[in-house]
Amino acid sequence: MPSAPRSTTGASSPASLRRTSRVQPPEFPVIYAADLVLPVGTPPVERGAVVVDRDGRIAGVGPVEEISRANAGVEVREFRGCTIIPGGINAHAHLGFRRGDEPPGGSFAGWLSVLIERLPEKEAWTEEAARNSAREALETGTTYIAESSPYGECLKPLAESGLAGVVFAEFFPHEIGPPEEAVEYIFNRTRELKRGLPERVSVEVSVHSPYTVDPESSRLAARRSREAGERLAIHLSESPEEVEFVQKGTGGLANIFARNEWGGAGVSPVKYAERIELLGPGTIAAHLATGVSDEDLEILARTGTAAAHCPRSNEYLGCGVSPVPRMLERRIPVGMGTDGLWSSPSMNLFEETLTAVQKHGFGGETGLRLATLGGAEALRMQDEIGSITPGKWADLAVVEAGGGGEPSREVLEAAADGGVVATVVGGRLLYSR
Incomplete structure (x- = not known):
């Protein structure tokens, strides 16, 4: 195995990580919507949406019409032909x-x-x-x-x-x-x-x-x-x-x-x-x-x-x-x-x-x-991540799958086959195909 480092300072030190990060500041609040939302642990939501608050956490999950009505003026990012799942x-x-x-x-x-x-x-x-x-x-x-x-x-x-x-x-x-x-x-x-x-x-x-x-x-x-x-x-x-x-x-x-x-x-x-x-x-x-x-x-x-x-x-x-x-x-x-x-x-x-x-x-x-x-x-983090639940971090994957006979299996197969079209971490859209 690699020898134990003798110093933790210098170019490899994490002290400058905030300065070197390429992640852009979030634009919150925001709504992510798709044909289907699979929250995991709760029932699927057809024509569903996830609203993200200013802290990058999930503020609500539900039908896109209801979410949009309750959050008037908030930007809606729509993913047609897709399913939103937890990251x-x-x-x-x-x-x-x-x-x-x-x-x-x-x-x-x-x-x-x-x-x-x-x-x-x-x-x-x-x-x-x-x-x-x-x-x-x-x-x-x-x-x-x-x-x-x-x-x-x-x-x-x-x-x-x-x-x-x-x-x-x-x-x-x-x-x-x-x-x-x-x-x-x-x-x-x-x-x-x-x-x-x-x-x-x-x-x-x-x-x-x-x-x-x-x-x-x-x-x-x-x-x-x-x-x-x-x-x-x-x-x-x-x-x-x-x-x-x-x-x-x-x-x-x-x-x-x-x-x-x-x-x-x-x-x-x-x-x-x-x-x-x-x-x-x-x-x-x-x-x-x-x-x-x-x-x-x-x-x-x-x-x-x-x-x-x-x-x-x-x-x-x-x-x-x-x-x-x-x-x-x-x-x-x-x-x-x-x-x-x-x-x-x-x-x-x-x-x-x-x-x-x-x-x-x-x-x-x-x-x-x-x-x-x-x-x-x-990882003992179920209160913070792992499902699309209000209060948890808005960590999401958007998959090109429409929700067929067994939506979970379909979305899993699509994601395995390169069907992820967007990834959201803490509400930030970090990847979009």
Whole structure:
């Protein structure tokens, strides 16, 4: 992984993000109208409209005639032949990768080994890749991203994109020092990164994985996050190699940094994560694709841990299929994630979601919910985003779909196929095709 940064000042500092942002000031209030509004969680509205207040939040939802009458003189932006849905919420992404030169898939440990070998060359283009990934996400209807990157290296491109989101700063203790020193370092790092950020961009901590972060560093970081009232991101039970490392201390991840001597716990990765205090409300575990038992699911449900589902990455890396239907049965919060372009073909969250719908046999309503309100619940932000509800941020995607027999499925398929014609973040029209 990239070496720990020795300074957080200079050209890469986020202190100047407000000055460099390309986002234009909003013109509020404004009304967005379409043939159909699918709010998620409440009934569809034909010939519907969403009115945005001066703060960029939703002031009302309803038939366009009623909304227009109640808001006389407010500009109406009409999208004929389209459906308005909540913006996509990407619950697990890695922005700093590019399409076209990804390491070969099939074996997670083999893929990761090549990735690590190529980190020195990657440093030269990571920021540009992150900027392009964020733009691709925006143009395909995503409005909020939970990004994970080493030491928060992709913060600046995310903050400048106009998207809302959180950067989970990953740390790697073997590059820093003993557990107390490593944890102090990453929390000092996130404290510095938070300075000068746009209102809807935040920075929190990620314990990368059971095979890269030792148990004590993991435990201390999780405790600090909970004490601060912050969330914690982790990769968990992602691959067969991870399961082997945690259970037996052997396999392709045992020597990924030549210092992973803490494996061989004799339990599943989920049970191991519970043992070292990683799980709980506010923890979002990405992947959960290999060896997740019913006992593991009960642990996730009991601890209030959420899941980020990344089916295309799991398939590319030979990691199995996450038991999402059983998670939903147990009321485990589940959101969708694209991962990054070295393990997934696009940053289109709706394309990712359609893969999950097809793989698990879900209906369109379940799929649309996973991509929106499900992600908000997984990130503990359901009171702020995820549905078109008065009081929430006006984060919207406008999709070229008219609402056929199953409107949710139709709009999901259209968005997956490049049918997003506009994306609105906090009431601002940031993308219009």
